[in-house]
Amino acid sequence: MFTGIIEELGEVAAVTPAGDSVELTIHGPTVTSDAAHGDSIAVNGVCLTVTGVSGARFSTDVMRETLDRSSLGALAPGTPVNLERAAQVSDRLGGHIVQGHVDGTGEIVRRVPGERWETVTFSLPEGLTRYVVEKGSITVDGVSLTVAAVDTASFDIALIPTTLELTTLGRKNVNDPVNLEVDIIAKYVEKLATSAPGVTS
Structure with a gap:
């Protein structure tokens, strides 16, 4: 779950095709500061799962379903993106309940x-x-x-x-x-x- 309060303006570092999916590598020092494999990070409002972390960058796989239903398929290296880590139970709910499931x-x-x-x-x-x-x-x-x-x-x-x-x-x-x-x-x-x-x- 997310709150819709953006933590960081990140940037797409790489877009790597992988069959009917793509691997995104995103630069975001704030959201990667405590990120680990399996964590959820919202990228432009889409909940994605972290598959790897390297320094200030994290990687994530984006399946065809997500590419078809969101604007993530248009991302290219250098594109700015809104980033938010999943909310913690102790956080203030500054926005509203956001799932990261694009309608x-x-x-x-x-x-x-x-x-x-x-x-x-x-x-x-x-x-x-x-x-x-x-x-x-x-x-x-x-x-x-x-x-x-x-x-x-x-x-x-x-x-x-x-x-x-x-x-x-x-x-x-x-x-x-x-x-x-x-x-x-x-x-x-x-x-x-x-x-x-x-x-x-």
Whole structure:
């Protein structure tokens, strides 16, 4: 489990094809400081398993399923990535409950700068709209964010200076892809409501 509070802006060091998967090597001194084989690290919001650690770099295998359902297939050496280690039970939950299981990908539709912040509009894949509500939580490339506005095909986020500076969201351009994870609580509520006795969908 993660909280969506990015610990470090890392960088892809290598992308090595391995049949129908790839091995990613990522530079991230903070997240590798106590990393070990088998640990979980979220890369742009995707929960990945550490397969090796060498100095300030860690390696991880990314299967075809993950490449197909996320934007990780577009990563190349030198690409910045958002990194977060799995939460510890004793941690403050500064964001919201994040699993690192991507529900779909969207794109940046527009960016509107303000005096100290920026409003960014993201496209929303069909089928995810029902889980996104104004003032609710959503994870974009692993960053826990509050929805400022939502319609049937997109949602707006107001990004504060800290988020713009310390995550990839301050560096991405219009049409760039992003990984989206909706609030898991919304999906559980839907499941419980539709499976309750006497309720038909």
